Amino acid sequence: MMNLFRTLTLTHYRYAGLMLSVILTLLSVIILSIYELHLGLDFTGGVLLELKIQTLKSATELNTILNSSLANFVQLQYNGIPGEWLVKLPPQENGFVATELVKQISADLNLPVELSKTTIVGPQVGADLFEQGLLALLAASVAISVYLAFRFEWRQAIGVLLSVLHDAVIALGLLAWMQIEFDLNVIAGLMAVIGYSLNDSIVISDRLRDLLRSPTATDIYQCSNKAIKATFSRTLITSGTTLFTVSALLLFGGEALFSFSFTLFIGVLVGTVSSITIASTVQELLGLSAEAYQKKEVINDDGITESL
Amino acid sequence: MKKNESLIKNRMSKWQYALLALIFITFSFYSLPTFFGERPALGLHYEQAWAGNDKNILQENQISPETVIQSADKTLLVFSSQADQQRAKQLLELNGYDSSQLTLEFFSDSPGWMQSLGAAPIRLGLDLRGGSQLLMAVDTDFIVKNHTRNLADTLRTEFKKENLRGTTITANIDEVQITLPTTQEISPWLKIIRQETTGQTNPWISQREDNRITLRLSETERNTLINNGVTQNLSILKKRIHELGIVEASVQRQGQNGIRIELPGVHNPKQAKDVIGATASLAFYQVSHTGSYQLQDKSARNINMMREPVLSGEHIVDARASADEMGRPQVSIVLDKTGGDKMNWFSRNNVGQAMSTVFTEYKNAPDGSLKANSQVINVATIQTTLGNQFRITGLDSLSEAQELSMLLRAGALTAPLKILEERSIGPTLGMENIKAGFSALAFGMVGMMLFMLVWYRRFGWVAIVALITNLLMQVGLLALLPGAVLTLPGIAGLVLTVGMAVDTNVLIFERIKDRLREGGSLANAIDFGYRSAFVTIFDANITTLISAIVLYSIGSGPLQGFAITLILGLISSMITGVWGTRAIINPIWGRSSLKLLRV
Numbered sequence: 001m002m003n004l005f006r007t008l009t010l011t012h013y014r015y016a017g018l019m020l021s022v023i024l025t026l027l028s029v030i031i032l033s034i035y036e037l038h039l040g041l042d043f044t045g046g047v048l049l050e051l052k053i054q055t056l057k058s059a060t061e062l063n064t065i066l067n068s069s070l071a072n073f074v075q076l077q078y079n080g081i082p083g084e085w086l087v088k089l090p091p092q093e094n095g096f097v098a099t100e101l102v103k104q105i106s107a108d109l110n111l112p113v114e115l116s117k118t119t120i121v122g123p124q125v126g127a128d129l130f131e132q133g134l135l136a137l138l139a140a141s142v143a144i145s146v147y148l149a150f151r152f153e154w155r156q157a158i159g160v161l162l163s164v165l166h167d168a169v170i171a172l173g174l175l176a177w178m179q180i181e182f183d184l185n186v187i188a189g190l191m192a193v194i195g196y197s198l199n200d201s202i203v204i205s206d207r208l209r210d211l212l213r214s215p216t217a218t219d220i221y222q223c224s225n226k227a228i229k230a231t232f233s234r235t236l237i238t239s240g241t242t243l244f245t246v247s248a249l250l251l252f253g254g255e256a257l258f259s260f261s262f263t264l265f266i267g268v269l270v271g272t273v274s275s276i277t278i279a280s281t282v283q284e285l286l287g288l289s290a291e292a293y294q295k296k297e298v299i300n301d302d303g304i305t306e307s308l
Numbered sequence: 309m310k311k312n313e314s315l316i317k318n319r320m321s322k323w324q325y326a327l328l329a330l331i332f333i334t335f336s337f338y339s340l341p342t343f344f345g346e347r348p349a350l351g352l353h354y355e356q357a358w359a360g361n362d363k364n365i366l367q368e369n370q371i372s373p374e375t376v377i378q379s380a381d382k383t384l385l386v387f388s389s390q391a392d393q394q395r396a397k398q399l400l401e402l403n404g405y406d407s408s409q410l411t412l413e414f415f416s417d418s419p420g421w422m423q424s425l426g427a428a429p430i431r432l433g434l435d436l437r438g439g440s441q442l443l444m445a446v447d448t449d450f451i452v453k454n455h456t457r458n459l460a461d462t463l464r465t466e467f468k469k470e471n472l473r474g475t476t477i478t479a480n481i482d483e484v485q486i487t488l489p490t491t492q493e494i495s496p497w498l499k500i501i502r503q504e505t506t507g508q509t510n511p512w513i514s515q516r517e518d519n520r521i522t523l524r525l526s527e528t529e530r531n532t533l534i535n536n537g538v539t540q541n542l543s544i545l546k547k548r549i550h551e552l553g554i555v556e557a558s559v560q561r562q563g564q565n566g567i568r569i570e571l572p573g574v575h576n577p578k579q580a581k582d583v584i585g586a587t588a589s590l591a592f593y594q595v596s597h598t599g600s601y602q603l604q605d606k607s608a609r610n611i612n613m614m615r616e617p618v619l620s621g622e623h624i625v626d627a628r629a630s631a632d633e634m635g636r637p638q639v640s641i642v643l644d645k646t647g648g649d650k651m652n653w654f655s656r657n658n659v660g661q662a663m664s665t666v667f668t669e670y671k672n673a674p675d676g677s678l679k680a681n682s683q684v685i686n687v688a689t690i691q692t693t694l695g696n697q698f699r700i701t702g703l704d705s706l707s708e709a710q711e712l713s714m715l716l717r718a719g720a721l722t723a724p725l726k727i728l729e730e731r732s733i734g735p736t737l738g739m740e741n742i743k744a745g746f747s748a749l750a751f752g753m754v755g756m757m758l759f760m761l762v763w764y765r766r767f768g769w770v771a772i773v774a775l776i777t778n779l780l781m782q783v784g785l786l787a788l789l790p791g792a793v794l795t796l797p798g799i800a801g802l803v804l805t806v807g808m809a810v811d812t813n814v815l816i817f818e819r820i821k822d823r824l825r826e827g828g829s830l831a832n833a834i835d836f837g838y839r840s841a842f843v844t845i846f847d848a849n850i851t852t853l854i855s856a857i858v859l860y861s862i863g864s865g866p867l868q869g870f871a872i873t874l875i876l877g878l879i880s881s882m883i884t885g886v887w888g889t890r891a892i893i894n895p896i897w898g899r900s901s902l903k904l905l906r907v
Binding site for chain 2: 050052097098099114115116117118119120121122124125129132133135136139140143144147148151184185187188191192194195196198199202203206207210230231233234237238240241242244245246248249251252253254256257260261264
């Protein structure tokens with residue numbers, strides 16, 4: 001009796017979690033359509049200069065010193081770290097020479113200016129890179145789907161895929177909401193999220209597959225709950241250690257890795273939850289039962305198909 | 309009975325240990341130079357280097373190398389900072405040393421015997437080392453247009469030869485239109501056209517409409533032309549970059565008509581851009597008042613000359629910049645046999661006449677199109693018969709002479725290049741990025757090791773050994789893999805795979821714990837844990853591997869840098885986490901019949 005009560009509650013938790021995940025996903029889609037992704041230089045094209053100017057003056061003070069013709073064109077921005085400044089410009093026609101602009105700024109401010117980073121991206125390249133990034137995400141999803149379709153029953157495969165999709169959408173929604181610059185590093189982060197989230201969902205699905213195959217397998221709900229319980233400490237440890245290392249990246253990785261580590265942090269967090277709320281509930285909703293796997297066992301015994 | 313079974317199962321054969329040891333020793337050996345680090349250096353490739361003037365120049369400017377290494381073919385000056393390395397090169401160039409004889413290099417601090425075994429540090433990406441990256445596009449229309457124009461020219465000459473008149477020929481980008489006279493029998497024209505346009509591959513597709521014939525370049529021929537053009541530009545760019553003295557540069561094709569150039573250590577990309585992007589050529593013309601070709605010289609005077617050049621730049625085999633007796637800059641030129649004969653014949657018949665040197669450069673115009681800019685750089689009177697060696701004077705400065713000689717040596721680009729993207733990162737920022745990445749890695753590693761030790765106790769230290777080996781293996785693999793470069797996202801990939809590598813051991817250890825809880829012996833639980841976790845580990849890692857491989861094949865730049873460490877990390881964590889840990893666990897606990905609950 002006690003046992004039944006317990007399994008019922010876990011199933012309830014899972015379905016409550018599923019509802020929450022659905023709501024969060026919808027919310028992310030709405031946020032994405034309202035705020036839109038804040039596309040970085042990689043995708044929009046343009047000029048970004050990172051300067052080092054040792055001064056105690058504020059941005060407004062520096063900008064007023066810059067001679068009037070230059071000030072219409074260039075605005076210095078504080079980069080969050082003392083002595084580091086940013087200049088952002090829209091895509092230039094041709095022949096933009098960063099060093100000359102820096103010389104001019106240095107002359108106007110009467111301060112030494114060191115150019116630490118120059119990025120000049122043409123608008124066409126930006127559009128190409130964006131396409132390339134999306135193509136990479138799409139191609140990876142297709143390749144993974146094919147593999148899952150081979151290794152798992154179709155309902156389980158769909159569950160795993162949906163949970164991965166859910167993580168990517170929520171990560172994107174949060175990036176849009178917080179207006180974090182969407183650049184190539186974020187795409188790398190998203191791919192890492194996909195990889196991690198897959199890992200997580202597969203570990204649970206794998207255990208469920210084992211349980212369903214065993215001759216004592218009965219109720220799909222019980223099997224799901226068992227699989228989650230059996231993998232729970234592993235799930236916590238792995239996401240804990242991964243979150244720990246990713247936090248190290250957030251802390252020490254500096255500004256250059258911020259967007260990557262932030263995406264990853266959110267993705268790992270959401271991915272851990274979704275492996276339980278989505279990957280292990282969707283197949284139930286789709287009507288997966290123990291027979292689906294046990295039928296195939298019979299085929300195995302006949303020697304028609306060997307691998308599953 | 310059951311105990312015996314697991315005894316056999318928990319045993320790895322000698323060759324497996326041998327193989328494991330071999331893998332471990334190899335990769336950790338090749339990872340070592342990376343930990344020694346490297347320092348910026350300048351290679352001097354001329355005779356009697358670091359013996360006279362060059363040493364004085366640097367000493368006067370208070371630049372002294374930390375170490376000087378003399379070898380048969382070069383002298384290497386090792387500096388403590390990239391700033392010194394850059395300044396030294398600049399100073400020597402300003403004092404007349406040829407930039408192709410000064411190479412920017414990096415000197416590995418690892419012992420010599422390691423280097424002689426081919427062990428080298430990981431190649432660092434531009435975001436970590438500092439440098440410039442350029443993405444350029446080859447103007448493919450230009451290549452095709454050139455080809456079409458050539459056909460139009462040939463047809464015109466051939467018609468003239470056969471005395472066939474009354475035709476108009478126009479050349480568009482990829483087609484030639486010929487309008488034949490309506491009044492005459494057109495078969496002689498057709499015969500010539502057929503003769504000029506049919507090849508083995510049937511390059512031209514013709515379409516006839518009464519007396520109008522359109523010849524269009526076939527798709528395959530068009531692609532071949534573009535492909536050849538881009539490949540040729542690629543090799544010319546490689547030569548030019550070599551002339552600039554950048555040793556570790558990479559020049560790669562990207563897409564159909566893109567070329568990506570990475571120049572480590574080059575912090576001011578302007579010089580590189582000028583040299584790389586310039587489609588420059590040199591030609592010699594006969595100056596004549598009746599000539600219909602008019603160009604301006606440096607003082608904006610108009611010079612009339614013959615339309616056909618006496619000699620064009622393709623015959624130049626060598627060009628060197630120097631100063632003449634009066635200290636004026638000049639470029640000495642050496643021609644090939646055909647060029648020499650042509651020049652010899654022309655100058656013999658034209659002593660006392662004037663000859664002009666025309667420099668043509670293609671540059672991006674504000675509207676994005678490419679414009680040819682031709683200028684007469686000198687007009688000289690032919691004093692005597694010229695052979696295959698002569699000099700060009702009339703240049704403004706020594707640096708102009710150097711740039712011109714560099715361009716001539718490396719050959720003219722077959723089509724103009726357009727710069728699409730330019731990124732450069734200063735040396736200090738590169739250093740900061742390395743520091744940031746590695747402190748994250750160190751912090752993550754230490755935290756994880758502590759956790760594993762606390763959580764798994766006896767098995768924890770085995771997991772730690774696996775983690776360290778995993779990192780060594782990844783570094784070794786990266787250093788060995790040709791073309792693999794460590795970037796900042798790559799370090800992020802290292803950190804991430806270290807975080808995820810633990811998963812392999814967690815999966816196995818948790819299964820072992822499960823079995824022990826159910827009351828199995830330790831030996832039995834170990835066997836069960838490894839066997840049952842393997843399928844899961846395999847499924848989970850393979851899917852991540854798939855996404856990483858896709859990312860590597862489609863992506864570029866940071867995406868590839870991240871994908872490569874992820875791929876290597878997955879492979880090495882499979883080896884160390886599954887195979888490596890078992891090699892340690894088997895002999896220690898593999899026969900234990902204890903029923904320890906806490907492992």
